[in-house]
Amino acid sequence: MSDQTAISLNRITKVYKLYDKPVDRLKEAINPFGRKYHKEFYAVNDVSFSIAKNETVGIIGKNGSGKSTLLKMITGVLTPTSGSLKVDGSISALLELGAGFNPEYTGIENIYLNGTIRGFSKEKMDEKLDDILSFADIGDFVHQPVKIYSSGMFVRLAFAVAINVDPEILIIDEALSVGDIRFQQKCFRKIEEFKQNKTVLFVSHDMATITNYCDRAIWINEGAMIEDGSPRELAKQYQAYMMGSKITKSEALQAQAVPDTSISQDEVDDLPANLDVLGDNKARITGITMLDGITNEKSALFFPGQAVKLIIKLVSHENIENPLVGFSIKDRLGNIIAECNNVVIDADIDDVKSHQTVSYSFAFQLPQLNKGTYTISPAVASGTLEDHVQHSWVHDAFVFQVMSTRRDALQGLLVLDNVEFNQLQ
Numbered sequence: 001m002s003d004q005t006a007i008s009l010n011r012i013t014k015v016y017k018l019y020d021k022p023v024d025r026l027k028e029a030i031n032p033f034g035r036k037y038h039k040e041f042y043a044v045n046d047v048s049f050s051i052a053k054n055e056t057v058g059i060i061g062k063n064g065s066g067k068s069t070l071l072k073m074i075t076g077v078l079t080p081t082s083g084s085l086k087v088d089g090s091i092s093a094l095l096e097l098g099a100g101f102n103p104e105y106t107g108i109e110n111i112y113l114n115g116t117i118r119g120f121s122k123e124k125m126d127e128k129l130d131d132i133l134s135f136a137d138i139g140d141f142v143h144q145p146v147k148i149y150s151s152g153m154f155v156r157l158a159f160a161v162a163i164n165v166d167p168e169i170l171i172i173d174e175a176l177s178v179g180d181i182r183f184q185q186k187c188f189r190k191i192e193e194f195k196q197n198k199t200v201l202f203v204s205h206d207m208a209t210i211t212n213y214c215d216r217a218i219w220i221n222e223g224a225m226i227e228d229g230s231p232r233e234l235a236k237q238y239q240a241y242m243m244g245s246k247i248t249k250s251e252a253l254q255a256q257a258v259p260d261t262s263i264s265q266d267e268v269d270d271l272p273a274n275l276d277v278l279g280d281n282k283a284r285i286t287g288i289t290m291l292d293g294i295t296n297e298k299s300a301l302f303f304p305g306q307a308v309k310l311i312i313k314l315v316s317h318e319n320i321e322n323p324l325v326g327f328s329i330k331d332r333l334g335n336i337i338a339e340c341n342n343v344v345i346d347a348d349i350d351d352v353k354s355h356q357t358v359s360y361s362f363a364f365q366l367p368q369l370n371k372g373t374y375t376i377s378p379a380v381a382s383g384t385l386e387d388h389v390q391h392s393w394v395h396d397a398f399v400f401q402v403m404s405t406r407r408d409a410l411q412g413l414l415v416l417d418n419v420e421f422n423q424l425q
């Protein structure tokens with residue numbers, strides 16, 4: 001391993017023994033002829049890579065592909081079944097919420113506990129305390145036992161500790177996704193500062209995070225490494241793979257007839273109060289939510305061109321015939337960027353009975369929007385495109401952010417994607 005290498009994995013494998021019944025474990029232990037009662041499961045299979053000291057690397061892969069297992073082996077929480085692994089530098093890791101914290105201790109006590117685990121004296125931690133508290137920004141909750149914290153508060157404290165104990169290598173397993181958007185942004189600003197001369201390794205399902213913050217990405221699938229390369233390229237390949245593995249073209253054509261089960265109607269967020277609403281109120285829009293189109297997780301932070309799903313929920317006060325449901329996307333100045341409704345995409349909707357609550361989803365790719373704040377205004381009407389009665393049209397019901405890309409220094413509403421640049425002979 002060279003001086004410049006922070007992490008080096010050589011043919012790392014982690015095998016779990018899976019038993020059909022708990023008693024099989026006992027049978028295997030006492031069987032005099034060494035008969036096996038287990039099946040072997042390769043959670044990580046023959047993975048090799050090195051990470052340099054100033055690199056920020058993102059690990060991507062679908063659920064259960066072995067990402068966390070890999071990180072846990074790097075941090076020493078798990079031991080590989082075979083292969084060798086070297087780490088040069090002190091690690092600070094956010095793997096699972098709660099790891100390294102005593103639930104009965106207060107926030108402050110846990111800060112000192114973590115300091116002790118990492119070999120810092122009380123005096124050294126006294127010096128760091130203000131930075132940790134101001135970063136975590138959870139007010140008087142620091143004096144309460146952490147078992148009463150919300151997951152958001154918890155991640156605030158855990159990240160504040162992890163980043164302020166002078167690690168050389170920062171490892172984060174999707175932990176930030178439980179924080180709110182402002183806190184996530186604050187963490188990424190801090191990571192940006194940190195990564196200048198250190199090593200960052202993180203798992204994320206969010207391709208914007210991977211493309212914006214990583215120098216390199218590693219794609220793990222079913223325990224094996226599929227690719228190691230440019231974050232942009234891998235994010236594209238991964239998204240195409242995830243789309244392909246979830247929905248084939250012929251299934252897409254039938255999609256109108258198949259109920260959407262990505263989330264339940266109850267999980268759609270209520271509209272904020274005091275919004276401007278136009279229409280006769282025979283049907284009222286009551287909820288709106290956006291999801292990451294791949295993971296189906298709620299989000300209000302996307303990257304240009306990301307696959308998303310918009311869900312609009314409404315309740316009718318009368319029978320609504322020939323319903324027309326749609327939305328417009330506007331920029332922060334109110335310019336309409338795009339509009340869509342079920343009729344223009346040839347999706348028929350059954351008439352809605354009086355006092356019925358229904359939700360509809362639109363799955364689409366966001367335009368290549370430049371970074372900024374955008375809003376969505378949903379509407380429900382009845383009739384045709386040319387001649388309809390507006391029941392409810394809610395201005396700016398949902399606010400979302402488009403993340404910056406490396407081209408965010410440039411002006412314009414849209415970013416140009418896939419630009420090839422060459423010099424003529």
Ligand SMILES: Nc1ncnc2c1ncn2[C@@H]1O[C@H](COP(=O)(O)OP(=O)(O)OP(=O)(O)O)[C@@H](O)[C@H]1O
Nearest residue numbers: 016017041043061062063064065066067068069070
């Ligand atoms: N202790 C264990 N015993 C048996 N199988 C396990 C154990 N821990 C993890 N696994 C399995 O190993 C595989 C990899 O799990 P891992 O948590 O590393 O995946 P992941 O890529 O991090 O998934 P996610 O994106 O859902 O967090 C999964 O199929 C999981 O069920």
